[in-house]
Amino acid sequence: MTTDPADRGVxxxxxxxxxxxxxxxxxxxxxxxxFYRDTLKFPVVHSICAAGWGPxxxxxxxxxxxxxxxxxxxAFFYYFGHEPVGDPAARGDAWARLPEGTPEFFANSRHLAIxxxxxxxxxxxxxxxxxxxxxxxxxxxxxxxxxxxxxxPNGYMIEITRALRPVTPQEDLDAALTIDALCExxxxxxxxxxxxxxxxxxxxxxxxxxxxxxxxxxxxTGAVPR
Amino acid sequence: xxxxFVLDVPENEGVVxxxxxxxxxxxxxxxxxxxxxxxxxDRPAPDPGEAVGAGHTSTAQQIVIDRRATGCRHxxxxxxxxxxxxxxxxxxxKNALRLVHR
Numbered sequence: 001m002t003t004d005p006a007d008r009g010v011x012x013x014x015x016x017x018x019x020x021x022x023x024x025x026x027x028x029x030x031x032x033x034x035f036y037r038d039t040l041k042f043p044v045v046h047s048i049c050a051a052g053w054g055p056x057x058x059x060x061x062x063x064x065x066x067x068x069x070x071x072x073x074x075a076f077f078y079y080f081g082h083e084p085v086g087d088p089a090a091r092g093d094a095w096a097r098l099p100e101g102t103p104e105f106f107a108n109s110r111h112l113a114i115x116x117x118x119x120x121x122x123x124x125x126x127x128x129x130x131x132x133x134x135x136x137x138x139x140x141x142x143x144x145x146x147x148x149x150x151x152x153p154n155g156y157m158i159e160i161t162r163a164l165r166p167v168t169p170q171e172d173l174d175a176a177l178t179i180d181a182l183c184e185x186x187x188x189x190x191x192x193x194x195x196x197x198x199x200x201x202x203x204x205x206x207x208x209x210x211x212x213x214x215x216x217x218x219x220x221t222g223a224v225p226r
Numbered sequence: 227x228x229x230x231f232v233l234d235v236p237e238n239e240g241v242v243x244x245x246x247x248x249x250x251x252x253x254x255x256x257x258x259x260x261x262x263x264x265x266x267x268d269r270p271a272p273d274p275g276e277a278v279g280a281g282h283t284s285t286a287q288q289i290v291i292d293r294r295a296t297g298c299r300h301x302x303x304x305x306x307x308x309x310x311x312x313x314x315x316x317x318x319x320k321n322a323l324r325l326v327h328r
Contacts, residue, residue, distance in 0.1 A: 142299075142300075142301035142302065143237040143298075143299060143301060143302045144237060144301075144302075165236065168235055169258075170233060170234060170235065170257075170258035171233070171235060173257070173258060174233050174258075174308060177308075194310070194314065194315065197307060197308070197309050197310040197315075198309070198310045198311075198328075200231075200308060200309040200310075201229075201230075201231055201308075201309030201310050201311040202309075203309075204231050204256055204257070204259055204308065204309050205256065205311075207257075208256050208257025208258060208259055209256055209257045210257075211257050211258070212257035212258055215258075
């Protein structure tokens with residue numbers, strides 16, 4: 001338990017404890033259960049059977065939850081009698097079908113990534129997927145992470161990922177500078193990576209040396225200067 | 227002076243090493259970043275020139291980092307640049323990262 005006042009301040013400000021649940025609609029609960037419970041072996045940990053939800057037009061529904069580790073959960077809604085809208089052949093998922101011409105990178109940008117600790121664990125999930133109707137579509141090892149990807153029966157992209165090394169303190173500084181530059185550039189005319197990197201260089205010159213000095217100092221808190 | 231910044235993390239070591247071995251570039255440290263600089267002040271902003279293939283090094287007019295010499299693969303190579311100081315990227319592909327004075 002830390003007694004550093006600065007650390008206590010960070011703790012009091014940032015009090016959340018991870019994902020309680022991330023919820024998605026499904027039109028195929030049986031396949032959803034085969035994927036999450038029977039294939040990935042995520043335990044069913046909770047469910048709600050509800051006759052409507054107050055307003056008369058709200059359909060009866062089942063809300064069911066799978067444990068994704070760390071007491072975090074992925075949850076689904078199945079609404080009795082509610083049919084999907086949109087072209088089922090269009091890019092997208094059970095929640096929405098995207099307009100024609102939507103690029104794949106954009107469709108795939110929204111996804112859930114579930115963490116594992118080791119290569120052994122990652123390969124175990126790959127094996128489970130490859131033995132199922134939802135085989136691994138892609139396995140990628142960047143220099144810093146390794147991930148496998150598939151789409152669940154609802155069309156939601158699921159990633160399982162492991163870190164190849166811990167995140168370093170300087171990456172927190174780098175992220176802070178990127179985000180400050182991004183907010184400025186994206187709020188201005190014609191945002192571009194060139195403009196962001198030019199602004200970020202100015203922020204590096206303004207703040208990186210001081211950050212380094214604070215890291216070296218015995219009272220350094222690791223907090224990112226603003 | 228034209229310069230790019232590269233964060234000091236293990237994956238970027240190859241980029242920094244290639245820059246350090248390039249006689250026309252200067253590499254120094256700004257906090258946890260490496261600044262890779264070309265002493266090209268007093269020069270007008272040059273024409274972006276032609277894309278180069280593999281195996282090139284910097285000249286008086288441009289910073290060139292050869293991708294294969296860095297050993298970087300896709301993800302790190304395309305995310306290694308942290309900042310641009312009076313510099314403009316005119317090539318960033320599988321062969322090279324090339325910058326000229328802005």
